[in-house]
Amino acid sequence: MSTDETGQGGPAAPNSARHTHAQGRDLVQLVTPTGERISHPEFDYWVRDVTDEQLCSLFEDMTVIRRIDVEATALQRQGELALWPPLLGQEAAQIGSGRALRTDDFVFSSYRENGVAYCRGVDLTDIVRVWRGNASSGWDPYAINMATPQIIIGAQTLHATGYAMGIQNDGADSVAVTYFGDGATSEGDVNEAMVFAASFQVPVVFFCTNNHWAISEPVRLQSHIQLSDRAAGFGIPSLRVDGNDVLAVMAATRVALDRARRGGGPTFIEAVSYRMGPHTTADDPTRYRDANELEDWAARDPISRIAALLERKGLLTEELQQQVKGKADAVAREMRTGCTTMPDPEPLDVFKNVYSTPNSWLDRQQDHYARYLATFGDPAGAASEEGAR
Numbered sequence: 001m002s003t004d005e006t007g008q009g010g011p012a013a014p015n016s017a018r019h020t021h022a023q024g025r026d027l028v029q030l031v032t033p034t035g036e037r038i039s040h041p042e043f044d045y046w047v048r049d050v051t052d053e054q055l056c057s058l059f060e061d062m063t064v065i066r067r068i069d070v071e072a073t074a075l076q077r078q079g080e081l082a083l084w085p086p087l088l089g090q091e092a093a094q095i096g097s098g099r100a101l102r103t104d105d106f107v108f109s110s111y112r113e114n115g116v117a118y119c120r121g122v123d124l125t126d127i128v129r130v131w132r133g134n135a136s137s138g139w140d141p142y143a144i145n146m147a148t149p150q151i152i153i154g155a156q157t158l159h160a161t162g163y164a165m166g167i168q169n170d171g172a173d174s175v176a177v178t179y180f181g182d183g184a185t186s187e188g189d190v191n192e193a194m195v196f197a198a199s200f201q202v203p204v205v206f207f208c209t210n211n212h213w214a215i216s217e218p219v220r221l222q223s224h225i226q227l228s229d230r231a232a233g234f235g236i237p238s239l240r241v242d243g244n245d246v247l248a249v250m251a252a253t254r255v256a257l258d259r260a261r262r263g264g265g266p267t268f269i270e271a272v273s274y275r276m277g278p279h280t281t282a283d284d285p286t287r288y289r290d291a292n293e294l295e296d297w298a299a300r301d302p303i304s305r306i307a308a309l310l311e312r313k314g315l316l317t318e319e320l321q322q323q324v325k326g327k328a329d330a331v332a333r334e335m336r337t338g339c340t341t342m343p344d345p346e347p348l349d350v351f352k353n354v355y356s357t358p359n360s361w362l363d364r365q366q367d368h369y370a371r372y373l374a375t376f377g378d379p380a381g382a383a384s385e386e387g388a389r
Contacts (some may be wrong), residue, residue, distance in 0.1 A: 027272060028252055029242040033300045035308025037247075046251035052315055058099065058246050059306050060324045062091040065115035066303060067328035069277075071336055072114075072128060076281045080339055081131045085112045089244075089276030092302035093209050095119065096249025097177070097271070100257060104174040106163055107146040108156040112209075113179045120144040124331060125338030134342050136353070154180055154187035157206065161193040164202035164266075175260040177205045183214025185230060186222050194234040194266070201265035205256040206231070208268065209243060211275035216288040231268035243271030244302040274300070347373055 028043055050058075069087050076084040087094065094115030101107070101119070109116055114127055117139075126139040130149070137148035150156035160178035167174055184190050185208060197204050210227055212219050223230065228238040237259070241252040249271055256267035274297035278285045310316040351366045 027240050027242055028248045029245050030247040030251065031245045031305055031309050033244070033305055033308075035305060035310075035312050037309060037312070040248075040251075043248065043251040043255070046254040047247050050247065050250070052313060055306070055310060055313075056315060056320055058095060059303070059310060059320075060327055061095045061099065061115075061119070062246065062303050062306065063324050064328045064331050065091055065094065065118050067332045068114060068118065068124075068127070068335060071332040072131070073277075073281060075128065075336065075339055076131070081128060081281075082133050083280055083282060084128075084131055085280045086275075086277035087112050087115055089297065089302065090209055090211060090273050091115060092246040092305070093207075093243040093249055093271040093273050096246040097179075097207055097253040097269075100250050100253040101177065102174065102257075103145065104172075105145065105257070106160075106174065106176050108160040108163070108176065108178040109146065109149055110153070110156060110180050110184070111149040111151055112181070113149070116179065117144075117146060120146045122146070123338075124335040125342065128335065128339045129342065132339060132342060134345055152189075154184035154189040154193075156180065157184070157190045157193035158196075160204050160206075161197045161202060164197065164204035164260075165200055168200065168202050173203075173261045175203045175205060175257050177207060177257075179207045179209065181214065182208060182210040182212065182219045182222065182227060183217065184208070185227055186214070191234075194231065194236055194268070197266040198235045201263075203260035203263075204266045205253070205260060206236070206266060206268045207253070207271065209271050209273055211273050213275050213279065213285070213289065215279045215283065216285075226270065228268060228270035236266050236268050238268040238270065240270045240272065243273030244300050244305060246302060246306055273302075276301075 028040065029038065030040055030043060030047065031037055066088065072081065072084045073086055075081045090112070094113055098116040098119030107113075107116060107120060117127060121144050122139050129135045129138045139146075139148060141147045147156065147159060150159070157178045157180060160176040164176040167176065178193075180190060190206075193204075194206065196202075197206070208227055210219060214222065219227070226240060228240040231238040239252045239255065241248050243249060252269050252271075256269055259265070259267055275285075276294065276297065307316055310320075348366065348370060351362060351369075354362055
């Protein structure tokens, strides 16, 4: 279930779904925290094709990316990674949206969307390559149609909007999707991106994961209205969805993708979730966050929710749970092995891929550095000089 079938010449959406919510005041929910499937006439349509087998697949995806997250956090604590940005508690937002995308859609993410990267098929070692300090970027963006993670808060929204303008000029029906957190909505880049997206009505989806904390600043200090309502000021329709409900996230994302593919322009999605862990492994959330708040949100855990739904449907068998656990453990083992056996870069590798064409200024620096390394009598560093050019 890696594509959005409704975006590939499928039946036209109901009028109510095509013109959903000028303002995102209503929280879209299809599965309650206790696993009850509730009907929503406007959004049931968008997940009508999700079979029991695919529900089990979504459960597996969410379990696997949580296992990736736990393993990467452990690797950082053990000194194998310099830093790690946990996604704990945001699995439904990433899997629900990531599995709604087509392969020709292009993703521009922040540093936390490792679950989306997993959906796009990224090599597991590439997920941790940057965080180990072994590379300037993790993967080839064009191999999986996902840009490498953006560290500068909100900058990826401008990249996505520019890419969407290119899609529009090409006359294609693919979509650019950009992910960012609630804190990024206060950045100028995000607002500028929405101005351009609305002005040119480009096919871009702004996916905001409202995890309630921009490092130590609560979202209520940034905005006195719901974040989805901000989009109305730019003339962009919005949706506000329960970000811990994987089906609701998938439905909302499909609505936005369908609108973009049909020439309806951008959509802003606010996925209301919660950051269960720290901002990064360098952060201590106990210094600013009430433990009772964490306990309240733990009761809405996205994986427990879909597990409860599967149990109600008689699908949460011992066999399924063992299968999912086995897959999660295998993925974590592969990522750990790839991380700990990753070869160190050669000293002169820092000069690789800086410019797409020859640059005399850079060549001069490289030459000076190669001669400096040679003074140590170890040609290993200088040996990569030819490959660095």
